Amino acid sequence: MVASEKKMANQKCCSGNLTAIGLAFHQYHEQYGTFPPTHILDASGRPIHSWRVLILGVLGGKYEKLYRTYRFSEPWNGPNNRKLAGLIPSLYVCPNHKRNQNEINTNYVAIIRPKKAAQEMTKAVEIPRSRLISDSILVIETNANINWMQPDDSDIKQDFVNKRLSSSGSVMSSFDPEGPAALFVDGTTRRFSVPLSNAELRIMSGASNR
Numbered sequence: 001m002v003a004s005e006k007k008m009a010n011q012k013c014c015s016g017n018l019t020a021i022g023l024a025f026h027q028y029h030e031q032y033g034t035f036p037p038t039h040i041l042d043a044s045g046r047p048i049h050s051w052r053v054l055i056l057g058v059l060g061g062k063y064e065k066l067y068r069t070y071r072f073s074e075p076w077n078g079p080n081n082r083k084l085a086g087l088i089p090s091l092y093v094c095p096n097h098k099r100n101q102n103e104i105n106t107n108y109v110a111i112i113r114p115k116k117a118a119q120e121m122t123k124a125v126e127i128p129r130s131r132l133i134s135d136s137i138l139v140i141e142t143n144a145n146i147n148w149m150q151p152d153d154s155d156i157k158q159d160f161v162n163k164r165l166s167s168s169g170s171v172m173s174s175f176d177p178e179g180p181a182a183l184f185v186d187g188t189t190r191r192f193s194v195p196l197s198n199a200e201l202r203i204m205s206g207a208s209n210r
Helices: 003-032 061-069 081-087 156-161 198-205
Strands: 039-041 047-050 108-112 137-141 181-184 189-191
Touching (some): 003 137, 003 181, 061 081
Antiparallel strands (some): 039 047, 137 181, 181 189
């Protein structure tokens, strides 16, 4: 396979991963009446579980089996759960990224929305789909070193303050020369140039929402 064909195949696979994640978000919504929370808090307010684990339960097959192996009675890095790190679902790995054989990091993080950033499992009340509009971004591609089970995502406002979305050390990043990909609420995907333009930053922040 020539380089250009491989690049196109990788882009298609990466976009396919995001599309599948988007479908899982909507399946979760159909089942629970809400999108999954970006992370779940313990009694002290500490994030202990990620949306990447939560949506496994609606994906079925091998993903559901992994979900059932995960223990919500302990944090994501607890004695049992840490053993699952090497079982990272292929859904969370973008082929554009250089990876080690025993890689445990994900290439996709969610956008944390104000006031709806995290909920306890028994209070998993996220933004209702009817209140979200199509140009809002749910998930972005990243080079950041984040364990796939780790409840760590992109705080949109804080990342803007720290200029982490438009700098060389961007949370939103990719080895693809055409830029990182993003998943929108309506299930569509697109790539962004880095550094982001003002128009793209408006989309990312939701400033273009009406």
